[in-house]
Amino acid sequence: MKILVVEDSRCEIRLPTQQVDKFGATMFSACSTDEALESMTTVQPDLVFLDAALPDGEGSRIAQAIRANEKPGEWTPIIFLLSGVDDPSIAACVAAGGDDYLLKPVSEIALGAKIRALQHIVLMRSSMIALTRKLDAANQELVRIASCDGLTGVSNRRYFNDAMSIEWRRARRHSNSIAMLMCDIDQFRLFNERYGHLAGDDCLRAVATALRRHAERPSDIVARFGPEEFAVVLPETTISGALMVAEKIRTAIRELHIPHAAVPGGQVSLSIGVASAAPGFDNPPDDLVEAAEKALLRAKEEGRDRVCRADAT
Numbered sequence: 463m464k465i466l467v468v469e470d471s472r473c474e475i476r477l478p479t480q481q482v483d484k485f486g487a488t489m490f491s492a493c494s495t496d497e498a499l500e501s502m503t504t505v506q507p508d509l510v511f512l513d514a515a516l517p518d519g520e521g522s523r524i525a526q527a528i529r530a531n532e533k534p535g536e537w538t539p540i541i542f543l544l545s546g547v548d549d550p551s552i553a554a555c556v557a558a559g560g561d562d563y564l565l566k567p568v569s570e571i572a573l574g575a576k577i578r579a580l581q582h583i584v585l586m587r588s589s590m591i592a593l594t595r596k597l598d599a600a601n602q603e604l605v606r607i608a609s610c611d612g613l614t615g616v617s618n619r620r621y622f623n624d625a626m627s628i629e630w631r632r633a634r635r636h637s638n639s640i641a642m643l644m645c646d647i648d649q650f651r652l653f654n655e656r657y658g659h660l661a662g663d664d665c666l667r668a669v670a671t672a673l674r675r676h677a678e679r680p681s682d683i684v685a686r687f688g689p690e691e692f693a694v695v696l697p698e699t700t701i702s703g704a705l706m707v708a709e710k711i712r713t714a715i716r717e718l719h720i721p722h723a724a725v726p727g728g729q730v731s732l733s734i735g736v737a738s739a740a741p742g743f744d745n746p747p748d749d750l751v752e753a754a755e756k757a758l759l760r761a762k763e764e765g766r767d768r769v770c771r772a773d774a775t
Contacts, residue, residue: 463487463581466507468498468516468524469543487577498524499531507538508584509577511564514542514555522558529559537587539580543568611686613663614670622685622693626747629683629697634741641704641738643694644754645673645711648731648766650690652724665720665730666690672714676707693754701738701771708734708769716767725766733761737772 465487490505492498501507510528514521525540532538542555542563555563564572609621617625633640647653647669654662666686673684673692683695694711696704712732720730735758739750753772761770 463509463577463584464505464507465489465509465511465577466492466498466501466505467511468492468521469513495520495524495527499527502528502531502538509580510538510540512540512542512560513566514544514551514563522554525555525558525560535591539583541576541580611670614667614686616670616674616692617683617685619685619687622683622687622695625683625685626695626751629681629695630741630747630750633697634743637740638698639700639738639740640750641696641699641701641736642750642754643696643704643708643711644687644735644737644751644758645669645692645694646733646758646762647690648733648762649722649724653722653730656723657721668718668720669715669730669732672718673711676711676714693751699738701736701773704736704738705769705771708736712767712769727767731767733758733766734769735759735761735772736769 463486467489469491487509490501490507492501498510498512502510512521512525516524521542525542528538528540539562540560542558542560543566544551544555544563545566547563547565552563562576564576609617611618629640632638647665650662650665653665670684670686670692673694677684677694677696679696681697683693685693685695687693694707696707699707712734715730715732716727718730721728722730725731735754735756737750737753737757739745739753741747757770757772761768764770
């Protein structure tokens with residue numbers, strides 16, 4: 463335990479150091495506001511004893527400065543050292559940021575009781591902080607699990623719906639375009655029938671990884687939309703930009719060289735529908751999803767392993 467004592471002079475420390483040593487504590491001293499604040503940074507004490515009788519009310523200013531410099535969640539107990547006790551003095555100490563007081567000269571019994579009590583409080587607080595951090599980490603993990611597709615590791619349909627609404631409102635607020643790719647693994651049912659569901663799972667994971675690799679901006683969203691369908695949301699992207707991304711993805715899937723005897727070319731391929739829109743108040747995000755799905759349907763009808771745009775004739 464580290465204790466900082468702030469008094470008018472180093473030679474006038476009134477705390478019984480032998481009693482402090484019994485608790486395994488180390489004592490540091492400061493004589494001014496600057497020294498006290500520097501010690502708060504360098505020493506990082508667990509407890510501060512502050513002389514209320516410092517000249518010109520400096521004791522109160524030091525306490526106020528310590529409290530002002532504390533970051534959210536930080537707290538160091540401040541015990542004022544008083545020559546006499548009365549209601550106004552106690553009220554002034556509390557108002558300045560003090561937690562308690564001791565009368566000077568400090569007796570060993572009073573000092574020991576105060577240190578024991580504050581050690582207990584500090585330990586309890588440290589335990590609570592550690593527990594809070596564990597709970598925060600657990601909650602973050604729960605949020606991640608709830609928003610993630612367990613098989614492929616990309617976002618799930620629930621997260622897609624929430625994120626799409628958020629991105630739609632943001633695009634409308636800033637008058638930006640937002641694009642979407644609807645991707646479908648060609649003849650995936652036949653792939654499962656021929657190669658088995660374990661191979662099908664491996665295929666889905668490989669495709670999801672390729673999608674994530676090419677939707678490279680932090681704002682891009684890749685989600686599993688259906689059993690063999692994936693959706694890619696591209697904020698601030700026009701139709702021409704989305705078509706370029708879609709073609710890179712389609713090529714990347716072919717370059718995985720996953721065998722698939724039931725499709726032309728003999729390897730897994732992707733059909734992609736592309737749509738882009740400038741959100742307004744009269745066109746909900748479902749319109750963009752529907753446009754991308756229609757473009758995907760046309761890509762399948764035209765022979766699969768291709769990219770079709772929603773507004774093409």
